[in-house]
Amino acid sequence: MGQSKSSLQPGDHIYCDRSGSSLYNHHGIYVGDGMVIHLMPPSKTKHRGSSAPCPKCGYKPDIITRVIKTCLDCFCDGHSVYVKSHCCSKAADEVVKTATDFLERNDFGPYRLLKRNCEHFAVYCKTGSATSPELVTKIGVPLGVGVPLLIATGPVGAVGFVAGYAIAKVITDAT
Structure with missing residues (x-):
């Protein structure tokens, strides 16, 4: 069972099992008001551009491989959300600021599975180490x-x- 979405705090490193098989998790930083900043891998949607944008956050799956801000529902894609704990983490407001800075500057770089994935992004925002x-x-x-x-x-x-x-x-x- 996942975390209650109402118990999430800004600055939390969150993740969900989007593969449905515990093969991999999708990671991001909860920034409050039901929103998450995360590094998005390439879309696996076959018909890119054919779906309507999310009414909550405007997210629409496409080929983006950059830092984006979406609602929790788009982030989780129907899966449970969990909070990842870290032994050495920054203050919550600093975590949110780091994630927001990457979003605004779009300078974390494109998604790369082995060198720059969503977990690298979230861990860096939370601890300063990618x-x-x-x-x-x-x-x-x-x-x-x-x-x-x-x-x-x-x-x-x-x-x-x-x-x-x-x-x-x-x-x-x-x-």
Whole structure:
């Protein structure tokens, strides 16, 4: 069960399982008044431009891969919302200011799965460090899903482990 939308506080790092299978989550910063600032990946909608804009926030899926502001309903896309806790986070007003500055300047850059995804954006706004723990745990370090299977295959698996670790290291160090 997700978080109650009414209990969200401005500055919260929120996420939802938009894949429906816990494969990946979509992350953003709740800024209050039912609105979220987030880095949007390319739309998977086949008929771009054919749907009406959201009556609450005006969002309309298209090819955008930049920081946008949408309502919670568009952000969650019918899925439950959760709050991500951080051990070292900035003050809530500073988190909202950071997210708003990226939105207004549009300078976080385009979405890139391994180097600049929605989690990098939200974690950076919240902590000042652009990391993606989700990628690290799901694609390439010993605690992740894929690497132990690669290691079991012998020398090729060892190469996969090293490559996976290198990718995780780059993601962790991304700025």
